Amino acid sequence: MKTLWIILGIVVILVAGYFVYKNIYPSNNKGSDATVVTTSVTISNFAFDPTNISVSSGDIITFTNKDTVTHTITAYDGSFNQTVDAGQATEVKIIKAGTYDYHCSIHPSMKGSIVVK
Numbered sequence: 771m772k773t774l775w776i777i778l779g780i781v782v783i784l785v786a787g788y789f790v791y792k793n794i795y796p797s798n799n800k801g802s803d804a805t806v807v808t809t810s811v812t813i814s815n816f817a818f819d820p821t822n823i824s825v826s827s828g829d830i831i832t833f834t835n836k837d838t839v840t841h842t843i844t845a846y847d848g849s850f851n852q853t854v855d856a857g858q859a860t861e862v863k864i865i866k867a868g869t870y871d872y873h874c875s876i877h878p879s880m881k882g883s884i885v886v887k
């Protein structure tokens with residue numbers, strides 16, 4: 771009977787050890803959300819900074835408007851069109867690879883480009 775409890779104890783330790791190991795070394799095959807990166811673009815003095823960015827599919831691009839007027843982030847091909855009020859921020863996420871040229875629809879001279887890989 772005592773042997774049975776010892777065996778049971780060993781099994782419990784092995785199972786617990788397995789779960790601890792899984793937590794310390796998580797699987798890398800968790801899908802694309804495991805590698806999501808945030809890229810920041812600042813809108814200041816009626817310009818996007820940096821003007822040209824390169825991201826991976828599914829990355830989050832945060833646009834922070836530091837001007838005192840409203841701007842938009844509007845893709846020429848209609849892929850995205852977001853308004854960002856003064857002092858606010860908005861996020862753009864693009865899944866499909868390609869080059870996305872955009873501008874501010876209120877101030878068309880404000881231009882930027884996003885390359886999605």
Ligand SMILES: [Cu+2]
Binds near residue numbers: 874875877
């Ligand atoms: Cu604008």
